Amino acid sequence: MNSRIEIQRNILDFTLSSLLRRKTKNAVLMVVFTIVVFMLASIIFFTNAVKREAVAVLQNSPDIVVQRLSAGRHDLIPADYIKTITDMKGVVSVKGRHWGYYFEPAASANFTLVVPDDGGEEGRIVAGKGVSRTMRAGDGDILPLKSYKGEWVVLSIKGVLKSDSELVSSDLIEISEKDFRKIFGIPKDRFTDLSVTVRNPKETLTIAKKIKDSFPDTRPILRSEVLRTYDSLFNWRSGLLLIIAAGAVLAFIIFAFDRASGLSAEERREIGILKAIGWETSDVIAFKFWEGLVISLSSFMAGIILAYFHVFVAYAPLFEPVLKGWAVLYPEFRLVPFIDPFQIATLFFLTVLPYTAATIIPSWRSAVVDPDQIMRSQ
Amino acid sequence: MISVVDVRKVFNAGKANEYIALDGVQLDIEKGRITVIKGPSGSGKTTLLSVIGCMARPSSGRIRLSGVSVEGIPDDEGYVETTSLPERFLTQIRRKTFGFIFQQYNLVAGMTVIENVMLPAYPTGEAYSAVRNRAEDLLKIFGLYSRLDAKVQWLSGGESQRVSIVRALINNPSGIIADEPTAHLDTKLSSEFMNIIESLNREGRTIIIASHDPVVCESSVIHRVVEMRDGKVIR
């Protein structure tokens, strides 16, 4: 038992010295491997972190949002719906919400205008970081917005939102109800939509059905549904990115296979010597195993560490061009670092496993050379 | 004692390029003696050595070794029959029983002298430090201690030869097999080599050398010359 460990230690020793002897050749392989791992890890870390952010934000959204549809389009909802819904069994409270998108031609950017729960302070707003950045306006500055009639509504910024999650709050402007109605021209008895709080989460579906029955022109949206949509959206997105990256993985695997099967004359001779002086086929296979393990694990680790820095410290600069397409107000992500064993296992499966599989047969082939061959090669 | 009974080795059997390298070889090699196998090129000397040295299996016939014990292999009356053993077991026997010296030295370039010498001991599972001590002692005996950490590609021909002898001795085998060991040495180094062989033999090792070098074949230290031709032992 002890001697078996000793054998593996000795072989590992030899492996390391052999890797060092062929520094450049192995370095090329490891660099390529690291890049592949880095790429996949960045995709997985990034999409997971963004997903978590989104889910965290949605977690405090209302149980049910009730929108009104007319002719299939979102329409303002009358205030008297509130009463009927509040009276339904299991409903804790119903609030009317005001929010809308505002297009700012100068910066050609879209802002999200929202009336906070407390109704807001007339003439004053709180701006998201992205808004403040694009409009070059900070605390105490004036931000004029044009109403639907073309009149200017002059607002002063009383604060800039500080939020963990810039992804959602970046383009936000918190505005008073009065100013909001002025800008969008919304009558007093209308809301953008209603938010419904439910006593027992298990009854959400039943209540949604009841709302739909009472008001056939509404569309109740469940939080769980939104969460689910987000979840699958992000899964799709990272899956899709991975499939695009699959080409790179495949190319790498072919490269690795080629490397492993096309041993140089030098390496062939070395293995021939080992076999001739008393190494057994399985010892050479063990040598090849350690070699693969050292190469793949160190590249794997390096790739993951680099990806961690890329995504969580440098905020994914390589993804910037892709993400900038999502919104003009590109938020400077402050992604909360998050890695779990699941992501690592997935990455391991996507990179180390195919690499290992691709090198099994070539390394076996190099291990079964005739021990007496070396006596004949002149 | 090694007995070779009616051994045949056929390469590419059943194919157009079938070649009979050993054709019914019958030979007994005594323990503790120096035996030289002589014969023209292509007569099958190397093939015979590899079959005796458990590097290759004969196509038919039997080879029996005495004084070998390997876990899991039965022996009858002190003999182990190696003929039908799988490679895994042949290697175990070979490691314990024979040290090999090759014509080309066959040292691993880029590694140091001591690392090269220790290589055959790696898969035996012996503790590193014990092997290292033995390697240093052997290198001292062969006057190579000062070159311990030199890379083998910088050694002279004679030094390389001695390193390969030390490597053959590292597992303390009872036999030494040498294939054309003097092919790359001048006369002086060749006779030095024969002196080394003599001293190894005096320690009780059985030695088998394949060579057609007169320095070896006509040396006074050897006990017996076996002559081969066309895969057969003729004398």
Added chain:
Amino acid sequence: MILHPAIIALYLSSFISVALLIYSSSFAAMILRKWDIGSGSELQLSLERRTYLISVILSYLFFFQFLSLFLFIYTADNLHNLFTGSMCAAGTLNVNQYGYPVLVLKIVNFILAGVWLIINRIDISAHDYPLIKNKYSLLLFVAPLMIAESALQTAYFMGLNADVITSCCGSLFSSDSTNITSEIASLPSLQAKAVFYISMTLTLAAGIVLCYKNKGGLLFSILSLLSFVISVAALISFISLYYYELPTHHCPFCILQSEYGYAGYYLYLTLLCGVVTGIGAGIAGRFSNIKSLAPVILVIQKKLIIASLLSYGIFTAIVTLKMILSDFILEGY
């Protein structure tokens, strides 16, 4: 269909495993027909060399299988958000009829690959490779199972439909429904505990008898397999409750989550280790009359028995400690 990175990873690993196995099977068939250890022919030499490759492939496969088993559960757990009614892996696996069969096949194939490696280990320690035919027949038996696993897994992932409303651990493993798992869950906890401890004790006794008297190999195999099944049932029936500290939550999967310190991993790890070595030990016993194996078989068997008993012992110890140290009182529910 859901395109999740982990699902892609599982597809990839099952594809690789199946490809390697089909490759190995073709040589297994050849070995079964042409193997002749006494021959020095070139065919025999090349077959012997193939055996190294197949051992290596199977070792990797065993490792891949092990990882994929846990990745599969982890994935199911991770996807639970997508299915209404699902709180953990139990619900996701229940989304279509393939989920649980895949899980069972993954476990079975893992055990079989482990047993194959044990037989291989025994075989190559004898100079005449006496078990070569058994070994490669077993390989030809494992291959279709592995292919089935891969096919079912594909069907399962393809059929994952986010609109499905599934039932999860709450109802699957609750005492009021009427399937087999809920019957396990509704077992009175005292009886369930008794069955668990009795099976562990019997396995221990059989192991000791096998070790010293070299008798009852088959019995030990069966008992260690039974202990595995009973331990999983015990996890559902009462062990999980001590981890969740809830009298009605019988889920065997939630215990793998980080909230419970990944306790499930070492519990399942010891069980898997116990069952593979346990079955292996019993099988080793069946070969003790082969002459060439005689000098080594008992040593190997003893090691396997010790490994198996140790694994089960650790499992029992962890579980018992958990029950003793927990403030949670189960009896009466």
